[in-house]
Structure formats: structure tokens, C-alpha cells
Amino acid sequence: MRIMASMFISFKRIIKASGRSFGRNKGLAIVNIFIMVMMLSVITSLFFFNHISQFLILSIQARVDISAHFRFETLEQDIREIKEKIANMDGVEDVEYVSQEQALKDFIKRHQDDPVLMESLNVLGFNPFLSSLNIRAAGPVYYQAIAKFLETEPIKEFIEKVDYKETKPAIERIFALTANLNRVGIGLVAILAIMAVLIVFNTIRLAIYSSREEIKIQRLVGATNWFIRGPFLVQGMMIGVFAALICLSFFALGSWLISPRLELLLPGLNIFSFFIKNIWLIFLIQISIGIGLGMISSFLATRSYLKV
Amino acid sequence: MIKFQNVSKIYPPDIKAVDNVSFEVGSKEFVSIIGRSGAGKTTLLKLLLAEEKPNQGRIFLNDQDICRFKSTKVSELRRKIGAVFQDYKLIPSKTTYENIAYIMEVIGVSDFEITRDVAGVLEIVGLTERANSFPAELSGGERQRVAIARALIHRPEVILADEPLGNLDPYHALDITRLLLKINTLGTTVILVTHNKNIINSLGKRVITLQDGKVIRDEQNGRFIL
Known part of the structure; x- marks a missing residue:
């Protein structure tokens, strides 16, 4: 009981000393918070960057699909059977049947304001469109299997052409490009994040360096290592909390301002709603990195001066 | 109580x-250490505070070899000793009051006792008006008195005072000497390092004289002879 009371008194004194020191060294504290905000911003950007690149990849993946066009004489019954088989294949997300009539309707709907095209259609006198199956796969790796299936007998006989083969190099290029962009982007931000972490560590270390004489004196009058270190750790923690709160506010404001403009560029991407949806996760990442780094830096920086 | 062995x-x-x-220093003894500059007086005190480790020999406090102490035990040892350092070693970011109260906070004394005792000791050393000043705002003599107050406040078993009278005017020097004597009569061992000939001669206590790192004289009722 007595030990608990004494621990409580020590804890209270450490907190009080931290608050006092924080208040007396406002300039230094502000610099530390500023550097920490920078570092947390870089790391939070990594989180946003990942979301945006995922969005880009998904939207490209959603756009690339295989269109199998069937010969005029193919019966709807046969096409529906093939559709069933494809739908049951691994990695197939969606198969859509577009009949000749539907294809014509879609064409007319799309080009009804173009008199030249409409007139050409009239002159032709018949529906030139083929029935087709639009197949969307979960990823590029499945396209090969789907293409092979479409080339097997007797399915091959029904098929006029498959669009996949024509667009395959383009699809592969896009995938390679997005994957590389993603890798380079994440790599760059990761390097920046490491640099930011080192800068924060050094800033806190310099701040504590100026207190090295004070730490030695505290040791000489009989203070325990934890009693000396405590206020520095709490101050490191306070820097982390303040920096996380400031950084969160910046990102809230920033994403709210940028979101409408970015949505014009990339329809469907709303980074403000992404921010709101993940606000607790973002805050958790920021505050845990902020507090963790603040405390670890303080711990390591005080270590060498405590050897008196 | 204190034993230096080779x-x-x-x-x-x-x-x-x-x-x-x-040499040995008994419990409740008042010992002065004198010697020219560089004779080894401060090093002796540093060794007793475990600030330095000896290359040879052993140092005992209450029959415990302090040279073998680990970090936590060293803190405990230092809390038993009230040290007045030659260069004061006041914490620059703390006020006079906070510097004196710090050691009591370390020990875990209640806030009530801290407030009461710090006020008392500030009055004894005549610094009540300077309670909220930082060390940089104090004169040399005032800093010295803060260092003395800090060494006394927690009623340590031993007081090590390295030149505590150096920056004091004769009036304050006499006052601090009287204070050290009074604390000694109350049961605290005092080791005083000083160059103040008059004070040493008037004390009539044991004097250890150092020269080139060696003890050349150790006398009860000693006098200042160099």
C-alpha cells in the first residue's frame, strides 16, 4: 500500500515536472511538434497514396474485360450455356450477355444525335451487331484461362472474334505501369518517412542534449533513472499527441478542400469520405507513431547521460 | 561509518x-580536509559519491563497499549524502525553491512536508525572497547558499561540503559554519573541504591534510597548516 502511494506520488511529480518543463521551453516544444507533424504527414500521405493507387488499379481492372462476339447463326440457347460455363470458372467476377437487339439498342442510344451514323444504319437495312458475352475477371492472371476456354471445341465454332487478344498487350502494359508506379511511389514515400523519423529522433536528441548537465546533476543528488527520465518521456509523449492532433486537423481540412477537385480528375474517388471512414484508423496510426517515436527518442537520448 | 582503504x-x-x-570517519564526526589546489580533495569527495571509481582500494559506507554498487544502489547512496559541490551544480531550469525541493520529491516526501521544510531552510540561508529566482539570476554567494540548503534539506546521514564558504562574505561564512556545526551536533557526519584558515582554526575539530594525493597529516583538534 505504501509502495503504491509512493509510486503514485512519483508519477504525479513526473507529470507535474513535464508540464512545467514543457511550458518553460515552449520554443523547443513547438519546433519538436512541427518536425513531428511533418513526419506524421509523410506517413499519413503513404496511407492516402496507397488508397489512391488501389483505386486506380481497381478502376483499370474493372475496365479491362474480354468480349466474345458470336457468329450471326449462333443460337441464344448455346450462348446462354457457354455463359453458364464461364460464370462457373475460377476468377470470373461477372459475365454479361448482350444480345444482337440489345447491342443495336445500345448503339442507337449512344449515337442517336449523330444523323450520319443513323442514316448508315437505315441504309444497311439489317442489324449488323453480333451477340456477345462481356467477361470480367478478378485479375489479369485469369484472362489466359478464359481465353483458352473460348478456343476449345465446340465453343470455338460459335465465336466470330474475341476482343481480348487484340487488347492483351495494352492490358498488360497498363497493369505493369500501375504496379510499377505503385511500387516506386510507396518506395519514395517510405524513404521520406524513414528520413522524417531520423530527423524527429535527432531533433529530440538535440533538445535533450541541452539538458545533459541537468540530468547529471539529478543523478548526483540521488534521483533514480526513472525519476529523471520520466519527465522527458512524458514530454516526448505530449509532443506526439499534439503533433497527431495537428496532423489530423491538417489532413481533414486538406482532404475536404482537395476532394472535389480530385473527383473531377478521377470520378468516383472521394478522399474526404475515405478520410472520414478511416478517421479512427488514421488517428490511431498517427498517435501511436507520434507517441512511440517521441518516447523512444527521449528514452535513447537520455540513456547516455544517465551513466553518472 | 566511512572508510577509505588504500x-x-x-x-x-x-x-x-x-x-x-x-582513513576512517566515524559516525557524527566533523572532519575538515585541507590541502593546496590539486591535492586531491575534490577527487576524494567524488569517490565517496561514486561519481568516480577508484583504480585501487575500497571505499565503505556503513560497511558496504560502494565501489561495487549498481546504478540503483548508487542512487540510494547519494540520497544518504548531502553534497555541496564546488561549482554548486544547481539545476538551471529549476527555481531556487524547486532546486531545494527536488531531492525531497525524489525521496517521496509529502507535499506538505516539502512546503514546510523548504520554507524553513530558505529562511535559515536567508533566501526566502529569492525562492522563485532561477540560478542564472542569483549571485555566486546566493547560489552557494542554495547548494547548502539543498544538501541539508533531507537530513542526510553525511554532508560533504566542497568549498561551501568560497563565495561567501565573512558574515555568511560564519553563519554557514555555525549551521554545519549545529547539524553535526544533531547527529550528521560532516566532511568539510575548505581553504578558509580562520574557520578551520576556530573549529577545533579533526583536520586531514592532503598533499599530492597523499594524507600527510591527520590530527584531532587540527589547525590549518600547509
Whole structure:
């Protein structure tokens, strides 16, 4: 009981000393918070960057699909059977049947304001469109299997052409490009994040360096290592909390301002709603990195001066 | 209570600050250590505070070999000793009041006792008006008095005072000497290092004289002879 009371008194004194020191060294504290905000911003950007690149990849993946066009004489019954088989294949997300009539309707709907095209259609006198199956796969790796299936007998006989083969190099290029962009982007931000972490560590270390004489004196009058270190750790923690709160506010404001403009560029991407949806996760990442780094830096920086 | 047993301290490359020193200081004793500058007086005190480790010999406090103490035990040892350092060693970011209260906070004394005792000791050393001043705002003499107040406040078993009278006017020097004597009569061991001839001669207490790191004289009712 007595030990608990004494621990409580020590804890209270450490907190009080931290608050006092924080208040007396406002300039230094502000610099530390500023550097920490920078570092947390870089790391939070990594989180946003990942979301945006995922969005880009998904939207490209959603756009690339295989269109199998069937010969005029193919019966709807046969096409529906093939559709069933494809739908049951691994990695197939969606198969859509577009009949000749539907294809014509879609064409007319799309080009009804173009008199030249409409007139050409009239002159032709018949529906030139083929029935087709639009197949969307979960990823590029499945396209090969789907293409092979479409080339097997007797399915091959029904098929006029498959669009996949024509667009395959383009699809592969896009995938390679997005994957590389993603890798380079994440790599760059990761390097920046490491640099930011080192800068924060050094800033806190310099701040504590100026207190090295004070730490030695505290040791000489009989203070325990934890009693000396405590206020520095709490101050490191306070820097982390303040920096996380400031950084969160910046990102809230920033994403709210940028979101409408970015949505014009990339329809469907709303980074403000992404921010709101993940606000607790973002805050958790920021505050845990902020507090963790603040405390670890303080711990390591005080270590060498405590050897008196 | 305190025992130096064949203690030597050599600083690189080969400066013998303390050379094979042996002596004992009993409980409740008042001992003055004198010697020219560089005789090894401060090193002796540093060794007793475990700030330095001897190259040879052993140092005992209450029959415990302090040279073998680990970090936590060293803190405990230092809390038993009230030290007045030659260069004061006041915490620059703390006020006079906070500097004196710090050691009591470390020990875990209640806030009530801290407030009461710090106010009392500030009055004794005549610094009540300077309670909220930082060390940089104090004169040399005032800093010295804060250092003395800090060494006394927690009623340590031993007081090590390294030149505590150096920056004081005769009036304050006499006052602090009287205070040290009074604390000694109340049961605290006092080790005083000073160059103040008049004070040493008027004390009529044990005097250890150091020269080139060696004890050359150790007398009860000693006088200041160099």
C-alpha cells in the first residue's frame, strides 16, 4: 500500500515536472511538434497514396474485360450455356450477355444525335451487331484461362472474334505501369518517412542534449533513472499527441478542400469520405507513431547521460 | 561509518589524484580536509559519491563497499549524502525553491512536508525572497547558499561540503559554519573541504591534510597548516 502511494506520488511529480518543463521551453516544444507533424504527414500521405493507387488499379481492372462476339447463326440457347460455363470458372467476377437487339439498342442510344451514323444504319437495312458475352475477371492472371476456354471445341465454332487478344498487350502494359508506379511511389514515400523519423529522433536528441548537465546533476543528488527520465518521456509523449492532433486537423481540412477537385480528375474517388471512414484508423496510426517515436527518442537520448 | 582503504585514483595518462589513501570517519564526526589546489580533495569527495571509481582500494559506507554498487544502489547512496559541490551544480531550469525541493520529491516526501521544510531552510540561508529566482539570476554567494540548503534539506546521514564558504562574505561564512556545526551536533557526519584558515582554526575539530594525493597529516583538534 505504501509502495503504491509512493509510486503514485512519483508519477504525479513526473507529470507535474513535464508540464512545467514543457511550458518553460515552449520554443523547443513547438519546433519538436512541427518536425513531428511533418513526419506524421509523410506517413499519413503513404496511407492516402496507397488508397489512391488501389483505386486506380481497381478502376483499370474493372475496365479491362474480354468480349466474345458470336457468329450471326449462333443460337441464344448455346450462348446462354457457354455463359453458364464461364460464370462457373475460377476468377470470373461477372459475365454479361448482350444480345444482337440489345447491342443495336445500345448503339442507337449512344449515337442517336449523330444523323450520319443513323442514316448508315437505315441504309444497311439489317442489324449488323453480333451477340456477345462481356467477361470480367478478378485479375489479369485469369484472362489466359478464359481465353483458352473460348478456343476449345465446340465453343470455338460459335465465336466470330474475341476482343481480348487484340487488347492483351495494352492490358498488360497498363497493369505493369500501375504496379510499377505503385511500387516506386510507396518506395519514395517510405524513404521520406524513414528520413522524417531520423530527423524527429535527432531533433529530440538535440533538445535533450541541452539538458545533459541537468540530468547529471539529478543523478548526483540521488534521483533514480526513472525519476529523471520520466519527465522527458512524458514530454516526448505530449509532443506526439499534439503533433497527431495537428496532423489530423491538417489532413481533414486538406482532404475536404482537395476532394472535389480530385473527383473531377478521377470520378468516383472521394478522399474526404475515405478520410472520414478511416478517421479512427488514421488517428490511431498517427498517435501511436507520434507517441512511440517521441518516447523512444527521449528514452535513447537520455540513456547516455544517465551513466553518472 | 566511512572508510577509505588504500584508495588510489589515476587520471589518464598518469596523474595520481589520490595516492594510496586510507582513513576512517566515524559516525557524527566533523572532519575538515585541507590541502593546496590539486591535492586531491575534490577527487576524494567524488569517490565517496561514486561519481568516480577508484583504480585501487575500497571505499565503505556503513560497511558496504560502494565501489561495487549498481546504478540503483548508487542512487540510494547519494540520497544518504548531502553534497555541496564546488561549482554548486544547481539545476538551471529549476527555481531556487524547486532546486531545494527536488531531492525531497525524489525521496517521496509529502507535499506538505516539502512546503514546510523548504520554507524553513530558505529562511535559515536567508533566501526566502529569492525562492522563485532561477540560478542564472542569483549571485555566486546566493547560489552557494542554495547548494547548502539543498544538501541539508533531507537530513542526510553525511554532508560533504566542497568549498561551501568560497563565495561567501565573512558574515555568511560564519553563519554557514555555525549551521554545519549545529547539524553535526544533531547527529550528521560532516566532511568539510575548505581553504578558509580562520574557520578551520576556530573549529577545533579533526583536520586531514592532503598533499599530492597523499594524507600527510591527520590530527584531532587540527589547525590549518600547509
